[in-house]
Amino acid sequence: MKSDSESTLQPTPEASAQQAFGAYAGPLIGETIALADAVHDDPSPEALHKLRVSLRRVRSLWWAFAPLLDKGENARQRAVYQFLATAAGKTRDWDILIELLKDQPGGAKDLLPKLQQARGETLAVSRDTLLNADVKHLLRDAFTTTTAQLNTAHMPRIALHKFAAKRVNASERTLKKRIKRARRAKRSDYAAFHEVRKAGKKLRYLFEFFGPQLQGGHKRMLKRLKRLQKRFGMLNDTVASATLLRDNAALVSASGSGSGEIDAALDWLNRERKRRLRAAAKLLD
Incomplete structure (x- = not known):
């Protein structure tokens, strides 16, 4: 099965990297926004995991294009993605702990309900954080800012x-x-x-x-x-x-x-x- 990045229409090899950025970032930003919206309705471990992975891929894409971008702005954008991924990841961390302890021979049955309660409380905080952060606005603003920077920079095209x-x-x-x-x-x-x-x-x-x-x-x-x-x-x-x-x-x-x-x-x-x-x-x- 192909990843979302592989199924996206690829730029031609002769296109400049500056021109190609939008072809990579646009679909990825759209996917991440959709996953962030879905988390508000779907509290499952899988929904949070997909969002965290998508945010990591966004952060990696900005890292990939870092040589063409202003260092300060790029660092700021990537810090935002890290913050959002961490917000999603806190609940996911409880999910992983719970799944692991289910495999512990005999000893965690009484502990699991307490961990589930902690997981629910963390989920509420994660959702509030993501909602208050306005993920859609943050990501679209980052895309617009970075695209404009690449199109107007005086750096030679590669x-x-x-x-x-x-x-x-x-x-x-x-x-x-x-x-x-x-x-x-x-x-x-x-x-x-x-x-x-x-x-x-x-x-x-x-x-x-x-x-x-x-x-x-x-x-x-x-x-x-x-x-x-x-x-x-x-x-x-x-x-x-x-x-x-x-x-x-x-x-x-x-x-x-x-x-x-x-x-x-x-x-x-x-x-x-x-x-x-x-x-x-x-x-x-």
Whole structure:
């Protein structure tokens, strides 16, 4: 199945990167606005996940075109997308924790209702944040501002296929450096593995945006990146869930759950983290 970026009508390789921006950003902005609207009616984990992913792709697209944009303005726009993604992601983080603990042998049944309550309270805050932020206005304004900047800047025009190759090559170099660093890192150094995940995700998005403009096949690399992202994402789920539960232990305990049950859940998440870290490390060989 093709991604939304792949199904969009692609610019010609000879078009300038400046001209091509709108062809990438327009449909993506429209999709993200629709997903933000849907969250107000659909509180499901899947709806929030789709919105967060779409906002990440928007942020990655602005990063891809960063060399052609004013640094200050680009940083401001990407910070807005990060803020919106975080708002959507807070509820999603509870969903991940709940799904993980459903697999914990025997120990989390009494804890789950408390986590569901916390998830509902967080959802209300996430919805209010997204509504008050006026996502539609923010994204449309960013699109208009960036498009105007690209069309009026005095920077030399660069062919899209050349620009795409440069950005993908730069992203590939970053990923290779981070993989090399993670191979040398201790297994307790989760930050090194997290950096690999972020670099791999960024490169994957670039391949999805610019794939038709690149010379040579990239399907094998894209397949490997998807596998890496999935396995490293599973690792990140355990780390983030343990942090979330630990940070909210007092809140959950106040709702009636004993510290013993929370400690048991944290121990299980720690074992899962170690198992998933070993599985993720195998992809670096």
